[in-house]
Amino acid sequence: MFELQQLQQLIAVAEAGTLSAAAEKLHISQPALSRSMQKLEEHFEAPLFTRTKNRMTLNETGLCAVQYANHVIETATAFDDAVHEKIRSLTRIAVGASAPGPLWLLMPQVSREAPGMMLSSVISENEASLESGLKNETYRLVLISHPIEDTHILCKRYTSEQLFVSFPIGHPLASRKGILAKDLAGLTMLLFSNLGVWTHFHERMTDTHFILQTDRQAFSDLVTASVLPSFVTNISKNNQNPQKDRIIVPLLDADAKKTFYLCARRNDKALFDHIRPRL
Amino acid sequence: MFELQQLQQLIAVAEAGTLSAAAEKLHISQPALSRSMQKLEEHFEAPLFTRTKNRMTLNETGLCAVQYANHVIETATAFDDAVHEKIRSLTRIAVGASAPGPLWLLMPQVSREAPGMMLSSVISENEASLESGLKNETYRLVLISHPIEDTHILCKRYTSEQLFVSFPIGHPLASRKGILAKDLAGLTMLLFSNLGVWTHFHERMTDTHFILQTDRQAFSDLVTASVLPSFVTNISKNNQNPQKDRIIVPLLDADAKKTFYLCARRNDKALFDHIRPRL
DNA sequence: GATTCTTACGTCCCACGTAATAATA
């Protein structure tokens, strides 16, 4: 049987036009490539090139072979990719979530339940894409703010997250027992980006000015260093170093509290069951 | 890149169940196969088998790989076949004819015009299949008893063939200047098989008894040795050793004379034009 | 003379088979 390498070389020669150029592209010597093509011709017991003394051109057979060779290489590459992807899917747990907070709770638990596995996570405000990502095996676990009704999907309440506003001591609103989003009109606030579905909450607050920070550490430093109010949740309060000199006031709007659901495919029941809700 | 051979080996292992059995089937040693599979695993940087001390079983990745590997091998085999077929079609001239006589005239001409090419010929009474065979490149040349009207097909009168009956000297009908098929009613005749469209002629002669001979030499010997009448044509007269002690009488039926047309695809004009009609 | 392909030649690596090892049924 011929070798895949020979087909790749044949294609390279067809693309480069000359043996020399193809050999250079393939990082082998011209004689090596010459012999390799001769071997291929021996295999087929027919010439693939018309040869003059210092020129080699694909003949009709060769052109036909190049066409098919491309197809073979494509198939072989697809094989390679598919197996690698299979391996990745068996050694990696991808988690999708529509908010960072619940994800902070979940990831350590997954890590504990699946030691040695590579973990990756994605935050997206698009819960429909997370749901379809779960179904098409892009994600093994998904956290979203509504349950999925589907016989192939396992789903349970995982945790709830409540928004607060963090004011510096002495801020006019710091003394309130609770406030509404509209009370923040006219203020300038610090906002961490990539907040998943929470994005929808502050998108409605068109009268408040937000300074967006994409870097988590920079955001944290800014909060401590400035007197600007920022958002906090019941989860982020516990997961980050506590902010001194700050008063936390709950947001009373209906959509300032969300329940997140953990979802997995039915065939992943073992992993799903091992992960305890954090209510 | 991995090797096609490794994929074939992987498939063999999957089918055989054990390395030993697969190695035997592949005519290589167990250690060689063991190492080859290890190489494949190295390539993927992941195990394809679950191993106990004296047992090797495909794991989920391996099973997945086997599936895809089958597809790759199929594609590679198709490539091999396609190129070989291309080579065959470029080194062989297949001729289809609806009668042996005109073919006897044609083949030496083709041989002279295409030296070094492999020649093959088929005789068929089904002229429609010959025509479609020409169009789908099964045949490069076709001889049939009617012209083809098609812009993609070249067609010209090639030769005519006239039937005679060969009688031994002294036969009651031997003195006739000409006879009709119905005059042969009640006689027993020698008939060579595989006569293409001429088959239709003697199929109508239900009152004549035919002794069929499939072997050309045996037929010839029988004609010389027996006193039975047989068919002859203007072409076979010249192409075979002349029959001593025989009188030849022309058949006067309308369909005892046929004109044969040489047909080729338009893109084959060079070959077509080089072949002179034999009228 | 520069380019291009082929042939010749020497080298080195790799894949093989044999043999030995280890574990299991």
Add this chain to the structure above:
DNA sequence: TATTATTACGTGGGACGTAAGAATC
């Protein structure tokens, strides 16, 4: 004990690169 897979080891063939040759532009 027979079967099965892996490891160790020595060998031979093959593919490579360098160098030389031949022909063309």
